Amino acid sequence: MFNKIIHIDMDAFYASIEQRDNPQFRGKPLIVGGNPRGRGVVCTASYEARSYGINSAMPSATAKRLCPNAIFIAPNLDKYRQVSQELHKIFHEVTDIIEPISLDEAYLDVTNNKFNEPSATLLAKYIKSRIKAQLHLTASAGISSVKFVAKLASDENKPNGLTVIPPNDILTYIADLPVRKLWGVGEKTEQKLNQLGIFKVKDIRNKKRSFMLLHFGKQGNFLYDMAYGKDQRSVGEPTLHRSIGQESTFSKDLLNLEEKLLKVEHFTTYLCQQLQEKNYQIKTINVKVRFNDFTYKSKERTLPHYTSALNDLLPIAKELLLSIPDIENIPIRLLGVSAKNFWGERKGNPQQLPLL
Ligand code: TTP
Numbered sequence: 259m260f261n262k263i264i265h266i267d268m269d270a271f272y273a274s275i276e277q278r279d280n281p282q283f284r285g286k287p288l289i290v291g292g293n294p295r296g297r298g299v300v301c302t303a304s305y306e307a308r309s310y311g312i313n314s315a316m317p318s319a320t321a322k323r324l325c326p327n328a329i330f331i332a333p334n335l336d337k338y339r340q341v342s343q344e345l346h347k348i349f350h351e352v353t354d355i356i357e358p359i360s361l362d363e364a365y366l367d368v369t370n371n372k373f374n375e376p377s378a379t380l381l382a383k384y385i386k387s388r389i390k391a392q393l394h395l396t397a398s399a400g401i402s403s404v405k406f407v408a409k410l411a412s413d414e415n416k417p418n419g420l421t422v423i424p425p426n427d428i429l430t431y432i433a434d435l436p437v438r439k440l441w442g443v444g445e446k447t448e449q450k451l452n453q454l455g456i457f458k459v460k461d462i463r464n465k466k467r468s469f470m471l472l473h474f475g476k477q478g479n480f481l482y483d484m485a486y487g488k489d490q491r492s493v494g495e496p497t498l499h500r501s502i503g504q505e506s507t508f509s510k511d512l513l514n515l516e517e518k519l520l521k522v523e524h525f526t527t528y529l530c531q532q533l534q535e536k537n538y539q540i541k542t543i544n545v546k547v548r549f550n551d552f553t554y555k556s557k558e559r560t561l562p563h564y565t566s567a568l569n570d571l572l573p574i575a576k577e578l579l580l581s582i583p584d585i586e587n588i589p590i591r592l593l594g595v596s597a598k599n600f601w602g603e604r605k606g607n608p609q610q611l612p613l614l
């Protein structure tokens with residue numbers, strides 16, 4: 259018996275919300291992000307702007323050069339967080355086994371669902387139509403029996419896509435993909451794989467598991483499994499987290515304080531969303547940075563009470579960042595916000611609801 263996993267990813271999330279709420283932006287190249295006259299970066303671009311080669315994390319000034327007519331607006335995270343909460347209510351109509359990845363992205367395990375509906379395709383269509391009807395936004399869905407393939411599938415026909423990769427098609431579907439597409443493979447791992455003559459997923463199949471283990475440790479094991487379409491990770495399972503959080507190494511160093519604080523805000527927002535979804539509360543929050551000279555600094559604080567509220571955690575996360583000596587002046591290449599000291603457990607058993 260195969261699992262049925264749906265991965266949902268909203269299309270041009272921040273930009274689509276702004277186009278929805280501001281009719282004058284519709285059909286136009288819209289960029290949500292930092293000021294193009296400053297050192298800000300693009301959070302996301304509408305699909306109209308992407309046709310000029312603009313994408314997330316690009317400096318806003320470059321985006322302006324590529325498309326001088328583009329409209330630039332600053333992000334409104336409160337609004338996006340509210341939309342994300344509405345989105346999660348729609349997910350919960352179908353299942354309570356949900357694993358949020360970010361504000362606009364989540365895995366849903368629909369193997370058993372509240373509609374007792376055996377077709378994951380029908381459920382994905384239902385979710386997409388509810389998102390359209392209620393939020394006036396579009397999402398792309400990917401369906402497969404394993405998580406990493408469901409995620410690849412949701413990216414396959416963006417925007418407004420729905421792609422199903424049945425269990426028997428997985429091996430063929432992934433064979434010719436570049437290794438970079440595999441879950442957890444960033445620039446560094448990609449380079450290392452390439453140096454070992456591994457460019458496509460199917461190239462991993464020419465290596466032994468022991469070879470992958472030798473060169474990549476635990477990750478090698480996982481890469482080997484994924485090359486054969488295997489991914490044991492279940493959706494939103496309550497793992498015994500030692501810590502939970504978000505971190506990123508940036509393609510361009512973060513230079514100004516505004517950008518650094520905005521990243522802290524993004525990551526803390528994601529963190530709180532993850533905590534609330536999993537019904538966890540935490541007591542200790544940590545902010546870490548790696549400067550461009552590779553020195554590493556980390557600050558943490560333990561609160562007197564457990565919480566998962568952004569109102570509690572965001573001011574502390576910002577304070578922690580600001581307490582790092584010289585944070586204003588030194589460019590940073592990595593930033594992370596994480597939490598530990600957990601309390602709580604996953605929500606109870608799903609309820610049966612009638613099909614609407
Ligand atoms: P994504 O899902 O990566 O991008 P997207 O929803 O804008 O576009 P699509 O999925 O159709 O390709 O990210 C979701 C939101 O997260 C995005 O709207 C803005 C924010 N974001 C950033 O702020 N910085 C980033 O570098 C990225 C990748 C996303």
Ligand code: MG
Pocket residue numbers: 267268269270271362363
């Ligand atoms: Mg998205």
